[in-house]
Amino acid sequence: MLDEDPKSVDQCARCGACRSVCPVFQESGWESAGARGRIMILKGLDSCLTPDSQVLDSLNSCTTCAICTELCPAGINPPALIERGRRQMVSKGVMTGQQRSLAENILSSGNTFGLNDDRLSWLKDRKLILKKADYAYFVGCMNSYRFAETAARTFSLLQNFGVTILPAEKCCGSPLIRMGFDAQKLVKENSRQIKEIGASTVITGCAGCHTTLKNSYNEFFEVKSVSEFLSEHISELDLRQLDLTVSYHDPCHLGRHSKIYDQPRKLIKAVCNLEEMKTIRESARCCGGGGGVRYGYKDLSLRMAKRRLSEVPEGVDYIVTSCPLCIRNLRDAGAGDKVIDLVDLLAMALP
Numbered sequence: 344m345l346d347e348d349p350k351s352v353d354q355c356a357r358c359g360a361c362r363s364v365c366p367v368f369q370e371s372g373w374e375s376a377g378a379r380g381r382i383m384i385l386k387g388l389d390s391c392l393t394p395d396s397q398v399l400d401s402l403n404s405c406t407t408c409a410i411c412t413e414l415c416p417a418g419i420n421p422p423a424l425i426e427r428g429r430r431q432m433v434s435k436g437v438m439t440g441q442q443r444s445l446a447e448n449i450l451s452s453g454n455t456f457g458l459n460d461d462r463l464s465w466l467k468d469r470k471l472i473l474k475k476a477d478y479a480y481f482v483g484c485m486n487s488y489r490f491a492e493t494a495a496r497t498f499s500l501l502q503n504f505g506v507t508i509l510p511a512e513k514c515c516g517s518p519l520i521r522m523g524f525d526a527q528k529l530v531k532e533n534s535r536q537i538k539e540i541g542a543s544t545v546i547t548g549c550a551g552c553h554t555t556l557k558n559s560y561n562e563f564f565e566v567k568s569v570s571e572f573l574s575e576h577i578s579e580l581d582l583r584q585l586d587l588t589v590s591y592h593d594p595c596h597l598g599r600h601s602k603i604y605d606q607p608r609k610l611i612k613a614v615c616n617l618e619e620m621k622t623i624r625e626s627a628r629c630c631g632g633g634g635g636v637r638y639g640y641k642d643l644s645l646r647m648a649k650r651r652l653s654e655v656p657e658g659v660d661y662i663v664t665s666c667p668l669c670i671r672n673l674r675d676a677g678a679g680d681k682v683i684d685l686v687d688l689l690a691m692a693l694p
């Protein structure tokens with residue numbers, strides 16, 4: 344993330360360029376649902392105006408997709424400022440009951456679902472967890488509990504390169520941080536385990552985990568997405584060609600936030616045909632699931648996902664992506680099992 348200096352709120356020229364691309368503004372049409380309106384609200388908060396529920400809705404409905412950052416002529420970074428505004432509100436106790444209970448659940452259970460179930464139920468043999476390793480795969484809550492097969496496939500692929508997992512991984516803290524809460528308890532616990540393993544690189548299979556581990560943890564390890572790591576080892580993968588044509592959805596937190604565009608495409612092209620969506624890379628439309636929006640504003644989130652699906656070329660066999668949050672939102676918006684993780688595609692191409 345770029346600048347979240349409060350002074351940059353004053354740099355907004357109110358040109359409205361951001362309105363043409365904001366996926367939330369496109370659905371709602373309200374000025375307060377776009378970056379420009381949110382920045383005006385942040386100015387009000389900085390002048391000590393009292394926030395009401397509409398202020399909460401305005402700031403909390405940003406998916407942090409950062410497409411506005413890409414084209415803001417004033418060079419400001421609206422989602423970073425919006426997250427700062429969310430922290431201001433939470434620090435004053437201004438939040439929805441839903442936000443409060445999600446935060447409490449995550450902090451007490453260590454996962455976004457508030458579950459006490461085994462996070463490693465997908466792992467056949469716990470002896471595969473190495474005490475010491477250079478690389479650690481950070482599985483994430485979504486893959487641990489909702490896409491366990493993808494977690495198992497990813498770990499099985501990564502094991503060939505001496506990768507281990509954290510013995511008692513907790514939520515990375517992303518939902519808390521995006522919503523404006525403190526996630527230090529989780530950050531400290533995961534950091535302790537990564538240190539104990541001695542891993543110099545942490546490999547993420549979720550775009551939200553990727554941004555969080557990269558920006559909100561101490562920098563004693565490097566963070567790589569699964570697609571970055573595997574694309575570096577592509578010659579060692581023994582992949583075969585598949586008779587498939589797929590499209591790739593750029594997750595905002597891998598794409599615009601971390602500039603990971605080429606690596607997933609390199610892997611896809613190594614196994615099948617890639618037919619691109621209408622908007623891609625820096626201009627890719629958001630799936631609507633990030634920034635806590637899927638949790639707080641499900642209908643709005645699914646409307647954004649539907650619009651994203653309208654950009655998929657006709658006749659593709661699969662919509663491939665690299666983030667379980669995007670997978671869930673695009674599936675729920677009507678694409679069903681046609682949406683798969685990049686690792687699921689690669690698994691089809693393995694001997």
Ligand code: SF4
Nearest residue numbers: 355356358359361415
């Ligand atoms: S594009 Fe940038 S300068 Fe223009 S209104 Fe949006 S945030 Fe303000």
Ligand code: SF4
Nearest residue numbers: 365405406408409411
């Ligand atoms: S980050 Fe995305 S959702 Fe948030 S204001 Fe910018 S364009 Fe809109």
